Amino acid sequence: MIIKYWPNRQSINLNNAVVDLFIETEKKLILKTDNQSQQYLYLDILNNITKTKLLQLILSEFKELILDIIEVNLNARILIKLNKKIVEIFIQRVSKNFFTKFNIRISNSHKNRFKHISSNFTNYLLIYLIFGSSYIEDDIFLFETLYTPYNHVKVLLENFIIHIGNLVIKQLIYNLNNCINIKKFLKKQNICNKLYASNRSIILFLNNLKWQNFVQSYIYDIKSFYNERHKVWIISSEGINSKYIYLSQGEKIQSLNQIKIIFLFWLELKDLLIPKAEKFFIQIAKYFLYCSINLLSNLILILLRIIVFYLNK
Template sequence: MTKYWPNRQSINLNIAVANLFVQTYQRFSCKLLNKTPINLPIDILDNYIRKELFIDILIELEILIIDIIELNLDIKNIKILNHKILYDIINKAIKNFVHKLKYQNNYNLINHKSSYNKLLFNEHKLLIQNLLIYLIFGANAIDKKTFQFYRLKTPFNHVKLLLENAIIQISNIVIFNLLDNFPSIETISEFLIINNLCNYNNASIRSISHFRNNLVSYNWANRYIYYPQNIYCCRYKIWLLSSKGIFYKYIYINRSHEYLKLSKIQLCLILYLELQDFIIPKINSLIIILGKFIVYISIEIIGKGFRLCFKNIIQKINQN
């Protein structure tokens, strides 16, 4: 039986939020390994450190919800402050993480010039705004054009996935910005080893160099290929926890308003997708027709060739 998220502020909503946080905390006891081919910044961490980071961010989200309720912010305020809310929670998560380390680097909190950071903050509404509205005001407060299902019948698991996605995404940006402050791979390796953040095999210069290159290449592909493609297809990639590890899936979400924020290069990709959708089916049809024509001609030529051969053979036999 499908369990639905409460529609409005009530004791039922408070109980649902409490249950959601307890269930999410319990899921951290499962395997937290990345089971996808996509490299994530948190992949560099040991499983125990990753779990501690997830717990810290879950606690920060819980504190954030309490603060918003105490400040009596309405939905309009949350939408206006959402970018700053995400920025603050990431900064707090970085400070809390660094505070526990033996070796603390002199770091800047968030590098605003980084394309990785820009891309994540471009999706700040999808990442945390809808989640906060669900947790504080209930499903009825969500814009009815945002998701494909009837908002008063919002599945509990839908909100659960949004929370898990926020925890994983914020964890990624915390680790990315932490490592991005080091000037070289050697200093990153030293930092990881001194603080026991990963096993020694993953802390080698070679493995870190490979890890960093994979992050850079995927970030480039994500920025110019997957991100505009997701906007074009009205979908959003969310990361989720399972008993086997970390996976991702796509959910439908209205992203038509994001077209105006795309660069010329990204818009060119969308144009390419449009042309691809228009041209490729016609090319496939043309290839099929040409293939049938070639097969037909080949059969006719071969058939006539065999008939002529048999006719000549029969004539020679009759002559003899």
């Protein structure tokens, strides 16, 4: 199978690759957007029609964002520096266009909850689409930057779309404030997933999300950090799914809080001690088994001799 690589610099080939990527992603969004990942998403509370429309809106707005950035003619360094602000404004624009249909206004207090959403993946995606792969630092991913697979950029785009969609609906849920308002709004607008049509099911859904986010933040994210893997959302033939890709995390250690650093230290200690402990206990078990077999065989031998002695007598 021939691997298709992403163009490494600004050119007509890069423009064509971006157009092909957007067209391919549009087609995938039409096919299926069911959550098959075994994890909860805020998007799950929407029915499939509304979920697909939201993801399509995000893709459409993202096209405009790319064109706007190209028109402004930002260089790669400035683009990376402004990444957080760009993504924040992008989410506000998507939210405004999506919520306007339902006559909802998002308060500033809820907007502030989502200022932390920017990630390195957004940086990389924008650079790939605008400047090409040669502007990505070496040793970030497993492959050389000049040989970046086309499918790698496709995964980053799909992950971005689903991630933004999830945050937009999270914003909606926070804005509605409680499960009664959420239920009334979803039913009134006819956009509710039938699985979450009752107050009880909505409460259970939100509690599961809170617990999942807590575990994700304090356990799985640290393990992923330690293993230099990052979870991404993809659009497969079955629907929305997740996978892990390699991502160098060397520079992020300073951003971890004390609890996460302790957990990271425990993982290091575990990897150092457990193999030795396992080896020690296996050796002890072998000796114990050996001694037990010898003792049992000697007892059987003594018992047989006693029986023979009494029979002869």
